[in-house]
Amino acid sequence: MMEFIGAEPWNVKAVITKFCVNYSGTICQMCSSGCQYNAIKFRVHSGNMTLPEIDLDECNGCGDCYRSCPKLAIDIKPH
Ligand code: SF4
Numbered sequence: 001m002m003e004f005i006g007a008e009p010w011n012v013k014a015v016i017t018k019f020c021v022n023y024s025g026t027i028c029q030m031c032s033s034g035c036q037y038n039a040i041k042f043r044v045h046s047g048n049m050t051l052p053e054i055d056l057d058e059c060n061g062c063g064d065c066y067r068s069c070p071k072l073a074i075d076i077k078p079h
């Protein structure tokens with residue numbers, strides 16, 4: 001869900017939610033491919049899960065990853 005109401009322009013960041021398919025063992029990196037700012041990195045966690053993480057220094061809240069995620073698993077929120 002996009003939560004722009006009340007946010008200052010560009011004062012928003014991407015947030016990965018629990019609906020990301022990588023939490024269930026599927027391998028997907030579509031959001032990373034959709035981010036032209038290279039703000040989405042993948043890190044291996046226990047159980048060999050590879051989960052996306054947002055680099056908040058690089059993310060400018062453009063929303064491209066939101067549009068590229070097939071599961072709508074990314075929120076854009078005030079930060
Ligand atoms: S595109 Fe969506 S489902 Fe795929 S890795 Fe990114 S957040 Fe997860």
Ligand code: SF4
Nearest residue numbers: 035059060062063065
């Ligand atoms: S909101 Fe834009 S800059 Fe931030 S992670 Fe998504 S695509 Fe990259």
